[in-house]
Every structure is written in structure tokens, then in C-alpha cells.
Amino acid sequence: MPIVNRVADMVEEVIGWRHDIHANPELLYDTERTAAKVADLLKDFGLDEVATGLGKNGVVGVIKGPNGGSGKTIALRADMDALPIEEMTGKPYASKNPGKMHACGHDGHTAMLLGAAKYLAETRNFDGTVVVIFQPAEEGGAGAKAMIDDGLMTRWPIEEVYGMHNYPSLPIGEFAMRKGPIMAATDEFRITITGKGGHAARPNETIDPIVCGANMVSALQTIASRNTYPLESVVVSVTVFQSGSAFNIIPQEAILRGTVRALKPEVREMAERRLKTIAVSVGEAFGAAVDVHYKRGYPVTMNHDAQTEFAAQVATSISGPDKVNTNVNPMMGGEDFSYMLLERPGAFIFAGNGNSAALHHPAYDFNDDLIPYGCSYWIKLVETALPAG
Structure with a gap:
């Protein structure tokens, strides 16, 4: 199945959230404004529960299917923090905060998961429970571990967890992942x-x-x-x-x-x-x-076999088999989603950001054309993992 039709209709709204977050970057655990915006939007979407303050400024939203949430619980994670870099994009929504910018695309990750959460709260075309995780301090602060230490995996009975990161140089609409170690x-x-x-x-x-x-x-x-x-x-x-x-x-x-x-x-x-x-x-x-x-810093990001196969199938349903690389070379960069994969089975996937500047570069910008693919991936992952009826 290609892009979800409702997602195509809401892309401009998601882009608006992304640009607002991009213009107001915050570092590490000091993501007060971003976390407040995320929490307010989730409440507006009508989620069953919105919790704040995990790992200082982490936000968690809970969406239950029409069966009241009985059945499986899966989690989707996005990161919210920016980097201590002076922005050089020249975009109209460029950073307003000197020395800070979203040079890794976390603004896009957050916006895409917000878009998926809005859709899932509207349709609830799944049986089970979805936990959406918005995490601070991925860039060296181990925000994932802080949220876990605050009870993320036990407060909600999360059984599987999934993450996504944009990938410059990979064409828009393509995905890449692998079983086992994917980041160092x-x-x-x-x-x-x-x-x-x-x-x-x-x-x-x-x-x-x-x-x-x-x-x-x-x-x-x-x-x-x-x-x-x-x-x-x-x-x-x-x-x-x-x-x-x-x-x-x-x-x-x-x-x-x-x-x-x-x-x-x-x-x-x-x-x-x-x-x-x-x-x-x-x-x-x-x-x-x-x-x-x-x-010691972040552990190896280790994808679990069954969940990686499943995530690749979902990506294939969106983009087609020739657009999903299931044996991408591992990256020697680090990712604190690794802590979540130590706690629960799951998978981390790369989504193409097109011909953009490299991550952590002052000219980098998240590609808004990725948004419909990222939102659709999250939605189809939920609806496939937790099929209605």
C-alpha cells in the first residue's frame, strides 16, 4: 500500500509543526518548549493518556484501540533535542536560538510521529495499545535511558519498540535497515x-x-x-x-x-x-x-530479527520491494535507542532524506518530502502489528 490518503491531506499541518520546532531548537534535557508543544498537541488529538516529565522532559502518549487496549502494546519513539551548531541553511524557519539548530532531523522525527498519533487517535483502526514516545537528550545525553529509569517500559506494558531516523543521501521514499548491529x-x-x-x-x-x-x-x-x-x-x-x-x-x-x-x-x-x-x-x-x-557511551544498537523482518515488510508495503534495503551497511555513529532495544524487542529503520547536507552539518535540513512516508510507515506498522478484528 502506498502513502496513507489521510496523511497526504495533513502533510501541510505536519510541516507547520516541524518548522515551528525547527525555529525553536533546544538542547539535551532542556526541551521544555518542545515537550510542552508535543503534550498540548497530543491532548488536542484526544489521546487516552498523556504523561510528561519522564527523563525530565520526555512525553508519552497512549492510544487505545476500540477494544479498550486489550491485547498487544507496541511503542513508537521519536527524539526532540537539537545540536549546539550555528545554523547556515538560510531557511525562513531557521533557528531563532543562536548556537542551536536541528542539524540531525529530530524536528522531523517528532513531527512525523505527531502526525501518526493524530491519525491513529482519529481512526483507531487497530486492536491493542500504541505508546508514542517523545524523548529528550538523544545527542549525547542518554535521554532514552533516563526515560527507562523513570519507568517507561514498566508503567506501560510495552512489548515491542520501534525507532526511525532520516538518512541523507538515501532517496526520498526509500528505507534501509538490517538485522543485528545497525549502529555502533x-x-x-x-x-x-x-x-x-x-x-x-x-x-x-x-x-x-x-x-x-x-x-x-x-x-x-x-x-x-x-x-x-x-x-x-x-x-x-x-x-x-x-x-x-x-x-x-x-x-x-x-x-x-x-x-x-x-x-x-x-x-x-x-x-x-x-x-x-x-x-x-x-x-x-x-x-x-x-x-x-x-x-562507556551508548551501547550497540542491535535490531531484533523478527521485528526487523516485520518492519521491512511494512516499509515494503509503502514503497515497494525495490525501495527497501534489508542489508544496509552498519553505521559507526551511535544512537541511544540502543537502550530501548536492550529492554524490549524491536527495530530501528532509516528513511531516505534525499540529497541533503550530512547530519550534524550547519547546512543540513530535514526534507519535508519525507513526512508522508514516515507518517505512513508508523501508521501501517501499528495497523499491521495490531490488526483490527
Whole structure:
């Protein structure tokens, strides 16, 4: 089945919500305005329940079928937060908040789920219960985990959970997903190297943390090239190297910072272990003291097999079999929907955003042409998973 007819009729309204949210971006957990707008709209739609304040500013709406909600309960999730980026789109609805913009399309995700919620509340052409989740702090704040910690999965008896993200360069009307790992675990590290500073003309009297750090950067790359099975995926990127302040002084200290990305928990464990061992060992070789601070970030986003097959079938019913890639390459970016997939079976799907700028780019903008496909996907997922009668 193609685009839902009622969705085509309400696209302009959904675009209006999207542009309003885009013009008023909010970061991490500080999504008060966005959350209030979402909650007010859900109440206007006549949902059976609208709850606020989960994970500080998360919003949850409940829509029950005509049978009073008996039967299966599934959840659909959208994220609401923006990024600390100065917008460069030049659009009439561009950000009004300096240094903040919706550079990842969460404004579109929120608007599409609102459109689906309105339709589902109007028609209720399903048997069971639908929980719509609007989450803060996806961009590094683990808002999904915060909502789970506040009882998201237990307050409502959620049995399956589904997520969606726009995908620049994938044509409008196309979808992509895969079973198993679809996005990476995202960890951070900070390595402090303490040597012995001194005059640059007498390096023999010093323990040079810059030379030590340079060797450490190279050695850390062997985690991917020599410690990981060639068909597995891991990324170790040193993104910060801070040391020194004058041309004639060997500094006392150097700091390395960066990220580790992996698609399997066991590879993630190995990479952390090897990073710590290599850093300390290189420091010892140069006579420097090394302190490693390793911070676990989002887990691997792991799609469940049965729910992925089901979601792909729904996407195919909208766009056709030639427009749904069920074996897309995993992305090494992270996604905190991973926490929800650890709690309940479900699937995360990519929806084409067309020829747009890349995510997290100041010229990025969510493509409004995606809206009818995204709304229709949510609606058909519900009506197929919870068939009426």
C-alpha cells in the first residue's frame, strides 16, 4: 500500500509543526518548549493518556484501540533535542536560538510521529495499545535511558519498540535497515601523559610527553589493524592532542582524547582493554606516568530479527520491494535507542532524506518530502502489528 490518503491531506499541518520546532531548537534535557508543544498537541488529538516529565522532559502518549487496549502494546519513539551548531541553511524557519539548530532531523522525527498519533487517535483502526514516545537528550545525553529509569517500559506494558531516523543521501521514499548491529557503541577516552618538562635544547634531561603521545597515537591504531578480526569493525580515533605552549619548552604534560566505536559487545570489551594496556605500556617505555579515563557511551544498537523482518515488510508495503534495503551497511555513529532495544524487542529503520547536507552539518535540513512516508510507515506498522478484528 502506498502513502496513507489521510496523511497526504495533513502533510501541510505536519510541516507547520516541524518548522515551528525547527525555529525553536533546544538542547539535551532542556526541551521544555518542545515537550510542552508535543503534550498540548497530543491532548488536542484526544489521546487516552498523556504523561510528561519522564527523563525530565520526555512525553508519552497512549492510544487505545476500540477494544479498550486489550491485547498487544507496541511503542513508537521519536527524539526532540537539537545540536549546539550555528545554523547556515538560510531557511525562513531557521533557528531563532543562536548556537542551536536541528542539524540531525529530530524536528522531523517528532513531527512525523505527531502526525501518526493524530491519525491513529482519529481512526483507531487497530486492536491493542500504541505508546508514542517523545524523548529528550538523544545527542549525547542518554535521554532514552533516563526515560527507562523513570519507568517507561514498566508503567506501560510495552512489548515491542520501534525507532526511525532520516538518512541523507538515501532517496526520498526509500528505507534501509538490517538485522543485528545497525549502529555502533560510542565510547570516549582521555589519556593524561605526565613526563618531565625542561628546556627544548636539552631534551636528554626531560621525559617528553609529546614524543610519548605521538608514539601512543600510532600504537593505538594497532587495535584495529592487529587486535581485531579483519571482518569485524572497530574505530579508534584520537581527536584531541593538547600539549605545550612555547617553541623552546618541552612541556610536563600531554592529553589525548578520542572515541572508540564497535559493532559487537565483545569487540568493544577488547578495544577498551587493549587501549588501556597500550597507553600504559607506551608510557612506561618512555618513562612517563599515564592515567587513562575510559567512559562507556551508548551501547550497540542491535535490531531484533523478527521485528526487523516485520518492519521491512511494512516499509515494503509503502514503497515497494525495490525501495527497501534489508542489508544496509552498519553505521559507526551511535544512537541511544540502543537502550530501548536492550529492554524490549524491536527495530530501528532509516528513511531516505534525499540529497541533503550530512547530519550534524550547519547546512543540513530535514526534507519535508519525507513526512508522508514516515507518517505512513508508523501508521501501517501499528495497523499491521495490531490488526483490527
